[in-house]
Amino acid sequence: MESFLTRYLHGNTTQVHVRGSSFGPDDSPSRKHVGNTPPWLQKALERIIIRVPFPGAKETQLIQSLELTGIKIDFSIKGDPLISADAVAMLKKPEEMQFHMDVTQIEPHVFLYLDQSSEKPFATVQPNQPCPATTEEGNGIDLPLQTMRVKSKLVRAPFKVLPGGQKDFEAFLNRVFYGKKSKIYIRGTSDATVDSDFGHLNIKDLEFNGEIETKGLRGMQHPPPQINSITITKGHIDALQVQTELSIHSPADVDVNLGELNMALLYEGHVIGNTSIPELKLSPGLSNKLLVSAWLFGDNDYVTDFIGNYISKGTNLSDNNVTLTISGQHSNATRSVFLKEFLKHINFNVQAPPFDKEPLLADCQMYILSSTVIMSLRNPFNDIEMAINKINASATYEEYEVGTINANFEDRGEGWKNGPMKLPPPSCDNSEKHCTGVVVNSEKIPIATKKLGYEAIKKALGGSIDVSVASEVSVMIDKFKLNNLRYHQSNITAKVRKGF
Known part of the structure; x- marks a missing residue:
């Protein structure tokens, strides 16, 4: 029966053999040889076998369309990519096929074409095992009579790029990645497992074609x-x-x-x-x-x-x-x-997002008589050690340059007692959610002042002014050394004091 139904749905004529039966149409199922057919004629009919051609279906496109939605493409494993999708097939039964059919499984073999005019597919998708399916028969209301809607799922079916198909495959990926919309075309065949009035049947090689239209990633921009x-x-x-x-x-x-x-x-x-x-x-x-x-x-x-x-x-x-x-x-x-x-x-x-941590420079204090400055610095990064090896900086107040400093803390010959400025990580509470920078004061650093800037400093004596600092520093972050790091910071409070 499976072979007969498969040939029929493909439109192929099948030679069938018709033999007479000893059981007539008017005979009772429970009482044999009771009816209008004489016994001698019944026996004669049993010996007659007639070979009759049974024509195939006039409408051979049983699968009218196949649509894949909810597509998932997985390249994370070694080997062939995997495809998962929801599959919906619309089937139209031949007019002469009036019996009930319930498709319980499908096993599609899908070929993918980059364009409608493509002569060769670039890839194929075929599940490793049949896919469970459900069937809705046409009721003449929301689904036309003689039609069927079959729903199934492809689950991690291997996606195989065919020999010579790599170029089209990359074009397909470009459409998905850069395009606003993309479309590819599918053709193929599917086997189907069917429950019907004739029993549990397997139908082979039902042809289909369709297209897949998707929204693209638009270049992730x-x-x-x-x-x-x-x-x-x-x-x-x-x-x-x-x-x-x-x-x-x-x-x-x-x-x-x-x-x-x-x-x-x-x-x-x-x-x-x-x-x-x-x-x-x-x-x-x-x-x-x-x-x-x-x-x-x-x-x-x-x-x-x-x-x-x-x-x-x-x-x-x-x-x-x-x-x-x-x-x-x-x-x-x-x-x-x-x-x-x-x-x-x-x-x-x-x-890069705005730098949301505490700035490197907390404040500074200037001493007029000694022409020195103490810089207060802090490490803005949790769980790492920092050290300032060198600093070359200039400070400006409004449009005036206040002065410049140049210190190499690694050079003991310059008279630095403590060497590089070590900045411990911020102090955090037990939850690590609230952290406060540990402020470390430098040794007094000589500052070369400028005339106009110096006048602004003297006016602020005993108070403070807000300055901007442009600096070039050498920094150690754990064992990583950053030389000539250009660091700029505005609105630094500079306290101005008279003494040494």
């Missing part, structure tokens, strides 16, 4: 990703370890998991480090929060520039315009062989 926080966690000899939280809103309707990624980190077009994203998973319509680890390279001027611009306070250097670029230009950006070429061309910009 509408809106762009955001960095929620930046935290320096450890200073190594050759790298500064940083942890960030990244928010990426996905405007797409496709769930994409690119798996673990190792991306380059750029500042002003120059590589300053790399990032590790344990799992870049983007769920549709959500602000996806990703924890990202970064390592900033040592002995790199652009690392120094980035940190200086980021932590500077109240200057035009810190006007929320510190932008980083995350790029897939690394050759080892991913362990998925299918994503390597695609990721080489992926770049997205993220803007």
Whole structure:
């Protein structure tokens, strides 16, 4: 029966054999040979076999359409990507097929085409086992008679890129990543398990075609990703370890998991480090929060520039315009062989959030007679040690330059008693939610004053003035050394005293 029904639905004629029966239409099921057919004729009919061609269905497109929604693409595992989706097939039974059918399983073999005119598919999707299905028969109200709606789910079906299909596959990924909308086309066949009046049947190779239209990620720039926080966690000899939280809103309707990624980190077009994203998973319509680890390279001027611009306070250097670029230009950006070429061309910009920690400079105190200044500094970073090795700074009041200082605390020949200024981490409560910087006062540092600025200082004697400081410092963060770090800060309270 399965073979007959399969051939029938494909429109193929089947040769069937009709044999006479000893049981006539008027015979009683419980009493044989009771009816209008004579016994001798019944026996004669039993010996007659007639070969009759049974024509196939006139309408052979049983599956009118197949739609995939709620698509999830997972590249996180080694090997072929996996596809999950909700599948809805619309079936139309041939007019002559009046019996009930209930599709309980489908096993589709889907071929994907980049364009409607594509001659060859670039990939195929086939589940490892049949997919359970439910069937709604047409009732003539919300579903036309002689039609059926079959619903099923593809669960982590292997997505195989076909030989010669890599170029179209990458074009498909570009459509998903950069496009506002994207469309691909599907064709294929499906086996179906059916419960019917003729029993439990397996029907083979039912053809279908359709298309999949999805919303794209729009290059992850509408809106762009955001960095929620930046935290320096450890200073190594050759790298500064940083942890960030990244928010990426996905405007797409496709769930994409690119798996673990190792991306380059750029500042002003120059590589300053790399990032590790344990799992870049983007769920549709959500602000996806990703924890990202970064390592900033040592002995790199652009690392120094980035940190200086980021932590500077109240200057035009810190006007929320510190932008980083995350790029897939690394050759080892991913362990998925299918994503390597695609990721080489992926770049997205993220803007550093405002530096929300206490500023490095707390205040300072100037002594007129000795022409010296004591600087009060604090470490803004939790759980790490800081030390100021050198400082070269100039202070301005309004438009006047007040004076300049130059101190190398590592050089005992300059007379420094304590060496580099050690700044302990902030003092935090037990919950680690409320932390206060530990202020450390420097030794008295000679200051070379300017005439106009000096007049402003004398007028503030016994009180204070607000100055802006532009400095270049050498800093140790744990074992990581930052030379010539440019740090700017406005509105520093400078107390002015007469004595030595």
